[in-house]
Amino acid sequence: MKRSLIAAGAVIAAAALALSGCAGTASDTSASSTPGKTTLRVSVWNYAQTPEFKALFDAFHKANPNITIQPVDILAANYEDKITTMLAGGDTTDIITVKNLTDYSGYAQKQQFVDVSDIAKSLPSDKIPALANYDFKGKTYAIPYRQDFNVLYYNKTMFKDAGVADPTNLTWKEFAADAAKLTKGDGASKVYGAYIHTWNSMVQGIAAAQTGNNPNDPSYDWMKDQYNLTLGMQNAGTIMNWATANSQQVAYKDVFEKGQAAMVPMGTWLIAPLLADKAAGTTNVDWGIAPLPQIKANGKITTDGGPTGFGINKNSKNQAAAKKFLQFAVSPEGAKAVASIGIVPAYHSPDITKAYFALDGMPQDSTSKKAFNPDTIKLDAPVAANTAAIGTILNQEHQLIMTGSKSVDDGLAEMASRVKSEVLNQ
Template sequence: MKINKKVMNAAAFTVIVGLLAGCGSNTVNPSNGASPDGGKSPAGEVKLKMTVLPDDLDEFQAAYEEFQKENPNIKVEFETIPQKQYYDKLRLQLSSGEAIDLFGGNMDSFLDTGILEELDDYIKQSNTDVSGFGPLYDTLKVNGKVYGLPYRKSNWMLYYNKTLFDQAGVDYPKADMTWDEFRELAQKMTKGSGADKIYGAYLQQWPQTWYMQAVQSGASIIDKDLTPFHKALQLRVDMEKDGSIMTWSEQVTTSAHYNSAFQKGNVAMNLIGDWHIAQLRKAEDEGKISFDWDVVPIPHPEGVPANTSLATPVSVMINKNSKHKEEAYKVLEFMTGPKGAKVFAANGLLTGFTNEEIKQAYIGDGSRKPENIHYFLEQKEYPEYPLLPGVKNIVVNTIFTQEGELALSGEQTVDKAIERISDRVQKEWADKFGKDFAAK
């Protein structure tokens, strides 16, 4: 999701070449001489293989350089897989017994494979400091066990085009703004038509951009009572009718995307995650943006505190079939702990572990936008969805997406959409996974 802003080094270039060639998996060989055998060299060096998301490869390599200073005997060979194939391909590799020691990603995508090593004993024996994860640590537990620790997380923010607001003579979005106020502001900033139209806001096609206000209030997408989600979907439908946001149908037919739409300069407010900062900074470096921009917290429901956001942790996990679990845990502990987090934060990632030093690394020296980046570090967070098997693929990507799109395209009412979502969640997810897994 994040777009890397750095000039590619030779290793990263090797990965890109592999992607263009249509490879399903790509290997990056660090200069330390790690080899893919996953064993110990004659000198006693332990060699590990680690698969990471392609957008996070540079950051892992940077953190690994620091790790090597303290652990010269542990050599890590990084691999990556194209984003669209990542989870399906990695699940297949793990189930087929490929010698992968560690891997990164959304933990819920692997819980049903039985391939994850339980980490509780390692955390206890190593006296791992988990305080920096805050409440996020407990939300990661499944059936009382920890199977991964987050090296980063994705939180949401409202990005806005300051230049458009200045030209319109309208006050900037407030840091404490309800969803109804957001709708009113979007209407006020909408003007023109056709290719010259200024949209008051942009909401990506994803169901998260409409169901988030229900989650902000503490509701879960697998609740039996989905009443809070009715109001959330209705707001999206109403804003399309207002003309203040691009309709879902137009987004689909024009292949619209939040990043290019906002960078074009005719969208006043863009509701999207923290990774958008890197995308906008990259565009600025390339001279593609000619307007000023900043961020404020996403709108919130009435009665919910300002700057309440959704958070999706992205974790490092260990293959239970690894032959070098202790060494693999050292890598995991470093990457997700304070030392690794400092490296990730300095490269623009919102980390799972945080402390004052990491916060300062994330904020930087103030020379880059957004001016109000500090809001990311002050958020109250709710998990975007429970980290349980099938929730992302079945509930989010299938049920909420399909039924929400039918409502947005006018093929069914909001009432019917929520009714069908509730029914399908129980039949397609709860009956399959609900009895075997429980959060916390």
């Protein structure tokens, strides 16, 4: 699942610094250890605007005062490319934050991380469902500290004003019907019933999760209904045109906070900035979350999502201390630190959920709490060596379908043909 990194600085001090000084950069190799003390260098993105890192690092340092964390700060837009270059060049940054499973598959395939299967086997898998996502050919090379999944954000005031019932458990067809009722106005003042972001995962990943299909298998007819629904809404004007959203680099957070759309399917990572912006007074949106709409109305909630985790660089000189950090990050104590700023931790328990919903500004209605506990969270892409290459093709064809450059049938057929010839050599 993709994730857009949004400033949530009102939750903690916006000028967040590292524990013992300013955050380092990817070119800073000055970290050193003194007798009895260790400095762990951890790659992060947009450190000052991503408060989960400081919250977790501070909590770990408090529990382990002889280990200091030095963030290696990298621009979010360049993060994956920079990490690839660092690892290929033998960089010794101790811990690599793994943004998504596509990147993880590449690191694991190249054996650039330390095998941490021993840590994984010692953890309560029933409380850390995302742990299984890091299984790569029977071994584990990263440990999750957070797990995000898609929910439906909705503007309670807009629903009430339009006389539309809260979206307690919608199908996608009902979602489209509600969007039509909620759409009003035109031009610059138009309010859309919904906003569906430009990522291919918002169509393809959701379809994969809710139909049980694998995007790495080169047959994509199962995406057709979800594309037809999305394009139908686009043609009806109840969601923003994909090409407009893409060319204007529309931020889904802004669309929702400014009241430009009544519903936004999006990951749980949006909760933290919504809480921060409400606290800062930069938005007054009265929001709630509901379960992600379903393809089939069977009473069960299936959504898509994925973990964010930490892997230990095989070139690290501090692997024992690094393992201690990974164990803390996934522990109940690490979960409390992450949840305290509105991030969904990988470790699940009733106490963590209770603490999460006790945050100032969190919706307290039963629908929001139900959305927070879906029946199933499935990956929108498998952990496999060819996932990245296949994902590139699927994204390219997604853009052509959404802009009308190809029909749905032609685009899906081209996906299958290209995956077979360009990736699978069939």
